[in-house]
Amino acid sequence: MADNVQEEEARGPRRHERPPGMDDATVEALGLLSQALETTQRARGRLYDFHQLTGGADKTVGEAVHRLREAGHGEQADLVEREVQGTDVLPGMWTYQIVEAYDDGYHRRFTQVERQVRAALSDGRDHIAEAEMKQRRKTT
Template sequence: MADQHDDGPDRAHRRPPGVSDATVEALGALSKALETTERARGHLYSFHQLTGTADFQLDEAVDLLRRAGHAEWADKVRAEIVGRNVVPGHWTFQIVEAYDETYHRPFTLLAREAVDRLAGGRDHLYEAELKQRRRGTDRG
């Protein structure tokens, strides 16, 4: 079986001629920032799903309050919390949509354009070169 560490970066992850160390480092920082927004976006989806789940779980709480003889509290929870917007005028999915439209999509497009124009469309050059340095020059 071949050593899994013997393979170097493929052509798509090798620095094109004329691309400086400073450019590779800058694009690496841009990529890292974009990856952080991907994580933030995932947390927004978690926020959306968890808030929706909690809202549906309130149905059981309302039912149990009513069965326990606390109809006034059941009515209060249903009237004041069930289906309530988390931000005035916005459902959770609208917050996700606004993040995508206002921040995530423009950031993604800008990062793609920067890689295309500054590095010939070759992604993750910083990471590929870092991995090669960590492996050592004798391992390909």
């Protein structure tokens, strides 16, 4: 029951308020942890870019192989097809497997640990440092 109340408060109107007794050092540390997690979100997006760009390149390679054959360059088409088209980008892995490994491993673990730390130190509240910065910078 306490966890549900804690989660409700973390999502409610007090979501970004510093809990009573929380010191500046803790707010700063949680802000840094949050910033690091946000950076991993950006890295994750880059992995999806990598996945989609590499897949698009492989599709274009397939078209190049087709055109090389049409132009009478079967030996070169065979080389490109054998060595590049549809091959692993890392040993034993296509790009979707790299994305899955990141999502299922490091990123999931980091997300869970960040949530656990916030639950333990700030009643699950997030972006406390940013909310306080907003208040300090707010003009009337």
